[in-house]
Amino acid sequence: MKKIGMMTLALLLAMPAVAQAAPADVAAAVAATDRPAEAVKLDEGRRPAEVLAFLGLEKGDSALDLFTGTGYFAEIMARAVGPEGSVTAWEPANFYEGKGKATLDALTTRLPNAHVLATPATAPAFPAERFDFVMINLNYHDAYWESEKYKFPRMDPAAFLGAIYAATKPGGIVGVVDHVAAPGGDTRAVVEKLHRIDPAVIRADFAKAGFVLDGESNLLRNPADDHSKLVFDPAVRGKTDRVLYRFRKPAA
Structure with missing residues (x-):
């Protein structure tokens, strides 16, 4: 065994202990009595406390919620991250400037550590290496979607992930939940028809962007789901088969 000199030992003892980040108090956040009733109704199917615990959200994290919608996960x-943490809720500008503004403005009024960022879907702009934790809930497939009706432009998935990679701190986490599509087929065509995506496409896209798959959970899987149905079909809505991935940006 290598001996440690007295001077070295004294220096080691004098060094401050490295603080370990504590898990975010997600259960208390979900149980908050002033959350919107419409959000609370979604909890049973989305299982947010278990999802965020698996993904590793911590107190004090700087988090980014992509395609925030009504701000369900942002809130x-x-x-959960507490006053020392913060959440940026990103929404494509055309959705925010439409019916989303009032809902998200109410969210930031309730929670001073929540902020809204709205930019064009084709030009997401985030601060460099700003976020410890990124969430994409049921919307990564929209990087392959376009709609004249909803004024949603054709995105470049590689450019979108490049922007996310640049905004994530080294060692940071990106959590992805999405509706499962059957393997094969043209991704854009499948997304247009069903709003689902082949999990293999997600994994390949994130790997190409430089992320590492750090974990996968069956928490939201549903083998009874009919993968040929549109996710808004009443027969499957809220009960679709969903993948849950934890990706990590390499620390170095």
Whole structure:
């Protein structure tokens, strides 16, 4: 065994202990009594406390919620990370400037550590290496979607992931939940028809962007789901088969 000199030992003892980050208090955040009733109704199917625990959200994290929509996960995360943390809720500008603004403005009024960022879908702009934790819930497939009706432009998935990679801190986490599509087929055509995506496409895209698959959970899988149905079909809505991935940006 290598001996440690007295001077070296004294220096080691004098060094401050490295603080270990504590898990975010997600259960308390979900249980908050002033969350919107419409959000609470989604908890049973989305299982946010278990999802965020698996993904590893921590107190004090700086988090980014992509395609935030009504701010469902942004609100839970803002409560869970505490006042020393923060959440940026990103929404494509055309959705935010439409019916989303009032809902998200109410969210930021309730929670001072929550902030809204709205940019064009084709030009997401995030601060460099700003976020410890990124969430994409049921919307990564939209990087392959376009709609004249909803004024949603054709995105470049590689450019979108490049922007996310640049915004994530080294060692940071990106959590992805999405509706499962059957393997094969043209991704854009499948997304247009069903709003689902082949999990293999997600994994390949993130690997190409430089992320590492750090974990996968069956928490939201549903083998009874009919993968040929549109996710908004009443027969499957809220009960689709969903993958849950934890990707990590390499620390070095």
